[in-house]
Amino acid sequence: MDRTNFHRYASPMLGALCVLGGCSAEPVESPSLESALAAPSGFPALVAPDDNVPTAERVALGRDLFYDERLSSTEAVSCASCHLQAHAFADPNPHSLGVEGREGTRNAPGLINEAWGKSFFWDGREATLEQQAVKPIENPLEMAMTLGDVAARLARDADSVRKFERAYAAPPSAETIPKALASFVRSLISSESRYDAFLGGNENALSEAERRGEQLFSGERGECFHCHVGYNLTSQGYRNNGVLLGDPDSGRFEITGKPLDRGKFKTPTLRNVGVTAPYMHDGSLATLEAVVDQYDAGGRGHENTDPLIKPLGLSDDEKADLVAFLNALTDEAFLTNPAFGDPE
Amino acid sequence: MGTGMTRLPTLRMGLGAMVTVLGACGSSAEAPPPTTESMAPMTPVAAGPIAAEPPAVCEQTPEISPTQTARFKLSLQAKMGGAAAELGTAMTATSGHGYELTFFAFYLSDFQLVDQAAQAHPATVLGADGKPRVYNLQLINLDDPSSLSIELAAPPGHYQALRFSVGVSSACNTLDPPNRSWPLSIESEMNWGWTMLHARIEGFRLDPTRQGFMYHLGFPEEFRALTVLGDIELPRAASSALELDLEQLFAAPADALAPASELNVADGFARAGTFTLK
Numbered sequence: 001m002d003r004t005n006f007h008r009y010a011s012p013m014l015g016a017l018c019v020l021g022g023c024s025a026e027p028v029e030s031p032s033l034e035s036a037l038a039a040p041s042g043f044p045a046l047v048a049p050d051d052n053v054p055t056a057e058r059v060a061l062g063r064d065l066f067y068d069e070r071l072s073s074t075e076a077v078s079c080a081s082c083h084l085q086a087h088a089f090a091d092p093n094p095h096s097l098g099v100e101g102r103e104g105t106r107n108a109p110g111l112i113n114e115a116w117g118k119s120f121f122w123d124g125r126e127a128t129l130e131q132q133a134v135k136p137i138e139n140p141l142e143m144a145m146t147l148g149d150v151a152a153r154l155a156r157d158a159d160s161v162r163k164f165e166r167a168y169a170a171p172p173s174a175e176t177i178p179k180a181l182a183s184f185v186r187s188l189i190s191s192e193s194r195y196d197a198f199l200g201g202n203e204n205a206l207s208e209a210e211r212r213g214e215q216l217f218s219g220e221r222g223e224c225f226h227c228h229v230g231y232n233l234t235s236q237g238y239r240n241n242g243v244l245l246g247d248p249d250s251g252r253f254e255i256t257g258k259p260l261d262r263g264k265f266k267t268p269t270l271r272n273v274g275v276t277a278p279y280m281h282d283g284s285l286a287t288l289e290a291v292v293d294q295y296d297a298g299g300r301g302h303e304n305t306d307p308l309i310k311p312l313g314l315s316d317d318e319k320a321d322l323v324a325f326l327n328a329l330t331d332e333a334f335l336t337n338p339a340f341g342d343p344e
Numbered sequence: 345m346g347t348g349m350t351r352l353p354t355l356r357m358g359l360g361a362m363v364t365v366l367g368a369c370g371s372s373a374e375a376p377p378p379t380t381e382s383m384a385p386m387t388p389v390a391a392g393p394i395a396a397e398p399p400a401v402c403e404q405t406p407e408i409s410p411t412q413t414a415r416f417k418l419s420l421q422a423k424m425g426g427a428a429a430e431l432g433t434a435m436t437a438t439s440g441h442g443y444e445l446t447f448f449a450f451y452l453s454d455f456q457l458v459d460q461a462a463q464a465h466p467a468t469v470l471g472a473d474g475k476p477r478v479y480n481l482q483l484i485n486l487d488d489p490s491s492l493s494i495e496l497a498a499p500p501g502h503y504q505a506l507r508f509s510v511g512v513s514s515a516c517n518t519l520d521p522p523n524r525s526w527p528l529s530i531e532s533e534m535n536w537g538w539t540m541l542h543a544r545i546e547g548f549r550l551d552p553t554r555q556g557f558m559y560h561l562g563f564p565e566e567f568r569a570l571t572v573l574g575d576i577e578l579p580r581a582a583s584s585a586l587e588l589d590l591e592q593l594f595a596a597p598a599d600a601l602a603p604a605s606e607l608n609v610a611d612g613f614a615r616a617g618t619f620t621l622k
Binding site for chain 1: 446537548
């Protein structure tokens with residue numbers, strides 16, 4: 001983390017602003033560069049870019065922007081329109097809707113532990129949260145704005161300008177807006193499901209059905225752990241888990257051009273999967289039961305289906321146990337934490 | 345060099361082959377005295393599996409030792425049926441069987457160069473930046489061409505073989521899982537959660553019908569160490585090819601179509617001739 005550049009420039013710059021722009025009687029406080037975020041036990045260290053340490057001010061500013069409809073052309077859509085906290089910041093609409101009800105082709109994924117993400121979007125086309133945050137704002141099917149226009153709107157709001165100065169010692173801009181949003185998304189940390197409690201030693205945290213489901217998940221019957229593994233129940237690899245034959249969305253192939261990548265999408269976390277319906281890149285599976293059925297059937301016929309996807313031969317009871325376990329991955333505190341909710 | 349003496353090939357195939365070549369040359373005239381290069385006294389080692397003795401401590405940030413002043417570059421070339429192997433492409437083995445790989449990755453670790461006296465000298469694996477790789481190992485992934493370039497720091501010398509292990513040693517496997525850096529992190533896709541996979545091979549058999557398979561080598565008994573023969577003079581500017589004959593991974597004692605288990609695949613990695621230095 002390079003703090004020297006910030007501290008070297010902050011004081012004289014702020015002083016100059018006061019002289020040039022006129023200041024209120026209350027001086028702007030010097031923001032701290034301490035990260036407000038920490039990794040939960042059992043997670044790798046939380047790493048943020050050197051030029052965007054997630055300070056408390058930046059996270060708070062990012063939350064304001066996340067719920068701010070001025071980021072869309074019609075001032076009717078915010079990030080939170082498609083990323084709903086009660087759904088672990090996923091979208092209950094199969095295809096996410098933008099301004100004027102414009103419909104996309106994919107289902108907005110949950111925002112869960114993205115601070116540990118290696119790539120973003122279903123096809124992994126952006127490598128950082130800062131880069132990802134720009135795209136929905138500029139996508140004509142989503143918020144249909146330019147960052148410059150958003151910055152201009154926010155610059156007319158003295159309260160907003162003050163928050164940007166406090167967080168970044170800079171005005172709202174094409175640079176600071178995505179940084180703030182990224183800082184808020186980094187703060188969306190989920191680690192307190194009943195499964196976590198079970199792994200932490202509380203055997204009573206899971207019911208018998210959920211424990212049976214966990215054994216199916218982690219064993220050779222379900223074999224889910226080959227892709228859904230580790231602290232966030234994903235290796236973040238790209239896989240074709242048996243998408244529908246004829247699916248026009250070729251996923252990762254659109255980014256790499258490799259035929260091997262046709263129909264592959266990024267393996268999502270299964271944390272909170274019980275509340276992030278509908279499922280898959282296109283929201284085509286409405287329930288967890290339908291998801292388990294797809295895996296049990298060996299996929300939906302796409303020619304590039306992964307060799308690991310094969311009929312599982314699960315009984316109805318086993319399917320029910322597996323669904324029970326998946327529902328035990330819900331972190332109720334995450335869904336209701338006021339720090340993540342609409343600031344208004 | 346004396347008359348009637350065929351120049352010996354750079355790639356040695358062991359003492360037996362060398363004797364054969366000399367015997368063929370020497371039939372018409374008295375054999376001249378050997379050159380020191382080709383007939384230096386040596387304690388030959390055999391290609392193939394050896395008992396693995398990886399370091400007891402996993403060095404997260406290894407250092408290049410002061411004696412490791414030479415650099416040895418290798419280019420890993422996976423082949424099947426003599427042709428370059430590519431993911432997602434149908435390949436035919438010399439057995440006639442067809443395969444298509446969709447995922448193929450393994451770790452190489454504990455590199456050593458074996459000198460003429462059969463003494464093994466540790467090498468340090470370097471990254472593209474010339475610095476030691478984390479944990480002194482390398483993840484080879486056929487989906488990442490940059491991972492196929494291997495560079496070792498080793499003492500200068502004249503070596504008869506290269507040694508390495510296929511997999512992650514027990515010492516590296518017992519590191520605190522959440523704090524493992526790439527390439528031992530969860531995101532390497534080589535992680536069962538509590539331990540690393542040594543190798544992960546997935547794909548399809550193409551005959552008699554297209555059928556998926558997976559071989560996930562993750563148990564300690566599936567870790568292998570091996571010797572690959574090669575006349576290696578360091579320093580060496582040019583890169584050497586380290587060929588991997590994929591067909592050997594699928595060869596089993598009873599059935600060349602389907603290795604019976606991950607143990608067969610592990611044996612295949614270490615078998616003499618699976619890896620060759622060119």
